[in-house]
Amino acid sequence: MASPDQASSEKERPGSSASQGWEKRIIVPTLLAGVVGGVGGILSQRRKAFGVANLCATYAANLSIVTGCYCGARELTRELRASENGDLLNSVIGGISSGAFLGRLQGGQVGAVRYAVIFACTGTALDYAALRMKSRAESSKDSIVENSQQKTENKSWWSWPEWAPIQLYDEEAEAKKEKEKEFFAQRRMVKMDKRESLDS
DSSP: OOOHHHHHHHHSOTTHHHHTTHHHHHHHHHHHHHHHHHHHHHHOTTHHHHOHHHHHHHHHHHHHHHHHHHHHHHHHHHHHHTOOTTOHHHHHHHHHHHHHHHHHHHHHHHHHHHHHHHHHHHHHHHHHHHHHHHHHHHHHHHHHHHHHHHHHHHSOSOOOOTTOSOOOOOHHHHHHHHHHHHHHHHHHHHHHHHHHHHHO
8 A cells, every 4th residue: 555655656657647548649649640541542653563452451561560669669759758649749859769760670770860860750740730730720720719609709609690591580680670760751842842942
C-alpha cells in the first residue's frame, strides 16, 4: 500500500496529466497511415505488376510501421522530457531516433543518417501542420458557437430566410410600411394640387 507522501508525489508529477491519452496519439495516426498507405497502393502505377491487394497491404503495413515507430518515439521523448503535447522538440528528437533506428535496419550507417534527417523534418512538419489545423479548427468552432448564440439571443430558434417569399413582419417592418404609406399619400396630394393648379 502506498504512503500518503508517495500518492501526493504521483499526483504532482509534471508529466502525468500530459501522459493521458498517449494511446490515442500513437494508435490513431498509425491507423490513418495504414489507410493512406492502402490508398497509395491503389493509386500506384505498379498495381498491375504486383497486384492491387498485395501492393495495398505492403504500402499500408510499411507506412503503419514507420508512423507507429515515429509516434512511439515522439511520445517516449515527451514522457522522458516531461513536456507538453505540442512541444515540437519532441517531434524532432522522436524523428531522429526512429529514423536512425529504421534507417539502420534498412541501409546501414548512411541509411541511418538519411532516414533520421527525413523523419525529423517530415514528422516535425506534419506535427506543426496538425497543431495549426487544430488551433484553427478550435477558433472556427468558437466563432461558430458565438455566432449561433448571438443569433439565438436576437431571434427565436428558427426564422425565415431573407430570400423567402413569406416574411414575418416585425415592428421595424411595420414602421417602414407606415412611412411608405405616408410618403405615397403626400405624393398623391402634391400631384392632385398640381393638377388643380393646372386646371385653373
